[in-house]
Amino acid sequence: MASVTVKTSSGADAGTVDLDEAIFGIEPNVPVMHQVVTAQLAARRAGTQSTKTRAEVRGGGAKPWKQKGTGRARAGSTRSPIWIGGGVAHAPKPRSYAQRTPKKMIRLALRSALSDRAAEGNVHVVAEWGFDTPSTKGAIAALAALGAEGRVLVVLSRDDVVAYKSFRNLQNVHVLEVGELNTYDVLVNDCVVFTSQTLPTATPTADAEAAS
Incomplete structure (x- = not known):
C-alpha cells in the first residue's frame, strides 16, 4: 500500500x-x-441553439408567380430554404446533450x-x-x-x-x-x-x- x-x-x-x-x-x-x-x-x-424552419419564418403564404408560362422555375413560397430570407432546412433546435x-x-x-x-x-x-x-x-x-x-x-x-x-x-x-x-x-x-x-x-x- x-x-x-x-x-x-x-x-x-x-x-x-x-x-x-x-x-x-x-x-x-x-x-x-x-x-x-x-x-x-x-x-x-447549453443546447440552446435554435433556427427557424420554413414553417416558422414569417411570410411566404402566397405563391410568388403562376406555375407555368413565366419561364422561371416553379416556386410555391418565398420562405423555401433555397430563397434568401427563407427557412433553414433541417434546422437545429434546443436539445439536451x-x-x-x-x-x-x-x-x-x-x-x-x-x-x-x-x-x-x-x-x-x-x-x-x-x-x-x-x-x-x-x-x-x-x-x-x-x-x-x-x-x-x-x-x-x-x-x-x-x-x-x-x-x-x-x-x-x-x-x-x-x-x-x-x-x-x-x-x-x-x-x-x-x-x-x-x-x-x-x-x-x-x-x-x-x-x-
Whole structure:
C-alpha cells in the first residue's frame, strides 16, 4: 500500500498516511475515463441553439408567380430554404446533450484518474491549511512548500471557507468541495491536494460517497 507524507501548510512533515489501494492503487481504465469525461463535457453544453424552419419564418403564404408560362422555375413560397430570407432546412433546435452514465462507471473513472495521479507522485496531503484570514499570498506560499506545481486541484471540506477564499483568485488553482470531486477536474490538473479530512477512503463518508 502506497503512503504519502502528510505536511503542514509550511511544508514541515506531519507524519504519513496510507493511500487506499481501492482508490489510489488500481490500474487506470482509460476507455472508461474517456467515456465519463466525454459525458461530463457534453452535459455542460447549453443546447440552446435554435433556427427557424420554413414553417416558422414569417411570410411566404402566397405563391410568388403562376406555375407555368413565366419561364422561371416553379416556386410555391418565398420562405423555401433555397430563397434568401427563407427557412433553414433541417434546422437545429434546443436539445439536451446529457448522456446517461452508470454510477459504477463514474466511480471507476474517478478511481482511475486518482490512481494515475498517485502513480506519478502528484497526490499531496496537508494536515490542515490553518489560515486565520483569507490570504492569497499565504496560499501561494503553502502550495510552494508542498511542492505542488503546474495546475493544482485543491479539495476542501464544505466548512473550510477561509482556505477557499485564499485559493480562489489563483489562476492555476481550481478549488472543489470534496463532494464535487470528479474525473475531468482530476485529469485536467497536474496534481491534487487533499487535506487529512477530505482524503478519499474505500469506506466513504457521505461527502466522499457523493464525490464518487
